[in-house]
Each structure stands twice: as structure tokens, then as C-alpha cells.
Amino acid sequence: DGGITQSPKYLFRKEGQNVTLSCEQNLNHDAMYWYRQDPGQGLRLIYYSQIVNDFQKGDIAEGYSVSREKKESFPLTVTSAQKNPTAFYLCASSPNRDRGVVWNQPQHFGDGTRLSIL
Amino acid sequence: GEDVEQSLFLSVREGDSSVINCTYTDSSSTYLYWYKQEPGAGLQLLTYIFSNMDMKQDQRLTVLLNKKDKHLSLRIADTQTGDSAIYFCAEKNNQGGKLIFGQGTELSVKP
Numbered sequence: 001d002g003g004i005t006q007s008p009k010y011l012f013r014k015e016g017q018n019v020t021l022s023c024e025q026n027l028n029h030d031a032m033y034w035y036r037q038d039p040g041q042g043l044r045l046i047y048y049s050q051i052v053n054d055f056q057k058g059d060i061a062e063g064y065s066v067s068r069e070k071k072e073s074f075p076l077t078v079t080s081a082q083k084n085p086t087a088f089y090l091c092a093s094s095p096n097r098d099r100g101v102v103w104n105q106p107q108h109f110g111d112g113t114r115l116s117i118l
Numbered sequence: 119g120e121d122v123e124q125s126l127f128l129s130v131r132e133g134d135s136s137v138i139n140c141t142y143t144d145s146s147s148t149y150l151y152w153y154k155q156e157p158g159a160g161l162q163l164l165t166y167i168f169s170n171m172d173m174k175q176d177q178r179l180t181v182l183l184n185k186k187d188k189h190l191s192l193r194i195a196d197t198q199t200g201d202s203a204i205y206f207c208a209e210k211n212n213q214g215g216k217l218i219f220g221q222g223t224e225l226s227v228k229p
Contacts, residue, residue, distance in 0.1 A: 004160075006160075040126065041221060042220060042221040043161075043206070043219040048216065090161065092161075105149070105210065106149075106166060107217055109153075109162070110160050112160050114158075
């Protein structure tokens with residue numbers, strides 16, 4: 001079955017450590033997204049990628065980094081510069097980017113990774 | 119800038135109808151979406167509506183769009199305890215498919 005897989009489900013970070021969250025999709029979607037969710041604040045966009053080898057900062061990119069070397073994969077690294085990393089992280093993907101035509105592009109989500117500080 | 123607003127909580131009795139409201143600011147929005155999030159899980163797409171439509175019905179779900187007032191609502195008929203979750207509305211940004219999400223409405227269904 002096609003879908004989005006995030007791993008691990010739970011992750012713990014020590015002070016000064018970088019950690020990487022995995023996101024893999026087999027939906028053949030061009031675009032992928034990373035969101036951070038905090039209680040009562042909804043979803044905030046960290047980074048997004050419309051195509052392989054290209055990505056853009058979202059609203060809260062500081063302290064995070066991403067790569068998009070393959071269409072299927074969009075890993076997120078939470079660096080030691082992110083001072084408040086405890087949150088629920090959600091990865092999403094959506095089909096074809098705009099090509100001069102307005103497409104319905106619903107985003108499909110993984111089950112999330114909960115990151116906590118040790 | 120773009121903004122999407124929702125009330126944070128809604129409580130209903132089992133069997134009643136639930137109406138979750140959402141307002142948005144971007145008049146150029148093309149698609150508007152409703153997502154459901156159960157505890158500890160990702161977001162599940164429930165339904166969507168194109169901006170040139172006023173209403174869309176899908177089984178127990180009815181979406182109403184008032185484009186003049188930039189108001190979107192989701193009505194759930196015959197609400198069940200399994201409908202208890204957080205519901206997010208989102209509008210599609212015209213720049214490359216980005217979605218702008220509301221804060222989410224936590225629906226509590228009491229037996």
C-alpha cells in the first residue's frame with residue numbers, strides 16, 4: 001500500500017546532539033513538507049521541497065536542516081541550535097507541483113515522530 | 119499575511135450534529151481542506167472544497183463555504199464518540215501548494 005512512513009515514532013535528544021528524523025513516501029509525490037506541532041498552536045511549516053535537490057525554508061526553519069537527494073525521502077535534522085526541540089513532528093507529501101494550472105494538491109501525512117529532551 | 123482561525127474547543131452529545139467553523143483571510147485561496155487528527159497520530163484528509171463551490175456533501179460530512187465572508191464550516195451529522203478528535207481547516211496557498219493551517223478545534227463527544 002502507498003503511504004508515508006516516519007521513523008522513529010519516539011526520539012530522545014541529549015543536549016548538544018543533532019538528531020535526524022526519517023520520512024519516506026512511495027506515493028510518487030513531487031512535494032514534501034515538514035511541520036512542527038505544539039499544543040494549541042496548530043501546525044507550523046519548517047521546510048518544504050517541491051522537487052528533488054531543491055528545498056525552501058518555511059516559517060520556523062532556524063535550528064533545522066533538510067536534504068532532498070531522492071524523490072522518496074526528505075529527512076529532517078534537528079540541530080543543537082534548536083533550543084526548544086520538544087514537539088511532535090509531522091511529514092507530508094503532495095502530488096504534482098503547479099505547472100501553470102491550479103491543481104488540487106491535498107497533503108498526505110505520516111504518523112509523526114515525537115521528539116523529547118533527555 | 120494569510121491567517122486561518124478556528125475556535126479551540128467544541129463539545130456535543132452523541133447523536134447531535136457538530137459544526138466546526140473556520141475563517142481565513144486569503145481571498146485568492148483555491149482549495150480549502152478539512153483534516154482530522156486522532157491522539158498521537160498524523161492528519162487524515164476528510165474532505166475538501168474548491169473555492170467556486172458553496173457546498174459539498176460526503177456522507178455524514180457537509181462543508182459550507184461563504185467566500186464573501188471567507189468563512190468555512192464542517193458539519194458532522196449524527197456525531198459519534200469515534201468522531202472525537204482535533205479538526206484542522208487549511209487553505210491552499212497559490213505559491214506552490216503550501217497549506218496554511220488553523221490552530222485546530224478539539225471536538226469532544228459525550229455519550
